[in-house]
Amino acid sequence: QVQVVESxxxxxxxxxxxxxxxxxxxxxxxxxxxxxxxxxxxxxxxxVAGIGWDGDSTYYADSVKGRFTISRGNAKNTVFLQMxxxxxxxxxxxxxxxxxxxxxxxxxGYNYWGQGTQVTVSS
Numbered sequence: 835q836v837q838v839v840e841s842x843x844x845x846x847x848x849x850x851x852x853x854x855x856x857x858x859x860x861x862x863x864x865x866x867x868x869x870x871x872x873x874x875x876x877x878x879x880x881x882v883a884g885i886g887w888d889g890d891s892t893y894y895a896d897s898v899k900g901r902f903t904i905s906r907g908n909a910k911n912t913v914f915l916q917m918x919x920x921x922x923x924x925x926x927x928x929x930x931x932x933x934x935x936x937x938x939x940x941x942x943g944y945n946y947w948g949q950g951t952q953v954t955v956s957s
Contacts, residue, residue: 836859836945837946838858839949840950843928844954850955854870854915855913857912867933869882869937882898884904889910903916927950931948
C-alpha cells in the first residue's frame with residue numbers, strides 16, 4: 835500500500851513562488867511515475883506536471899510550462915513542484931498522484947492520490 839502526502843501549499847501574491855512537496859511511503863515508490871494535478875473551484879481536475887520514475891522524463895501542461903518545475907529527491911521517494919511567477923488562475927487544490935503505469939496526463943491512470951493542498955494566489 836502506498837500513501838501519498840502533499841505539503842507546502844499556502845497563500846501568495848501574484849508573481850510569487852511556492853514549493854509543493856509530495857512524500858510517499860512504500861519501498862517501491864521510487865519506481866513509480868508521478869504527477870501533479872490541480873482542481874480549481876467549479877472546474878474539473880487537470881494535469882499540471884509529471885515526472886518519470888528515474889527523474890529523467892518530465893512533462894508539463896502548456897499553462898505552467900516555463901513557470902513550474904517538477905523534480906524528484908535524491909532518494910526518489912519525494913517529488914517537488916516549484917511554482918514561480920504564480921498567477922491568480924493557478925489558485926486550486928493541488929494533488930500528487932502515483933502510477934505504476936506509464937507517465938500520462940489522464941488522471942484515471944494514477945493508482946494513488948494524496949489528500950491535496952490548497953494554493954491561493956491573490957492579485
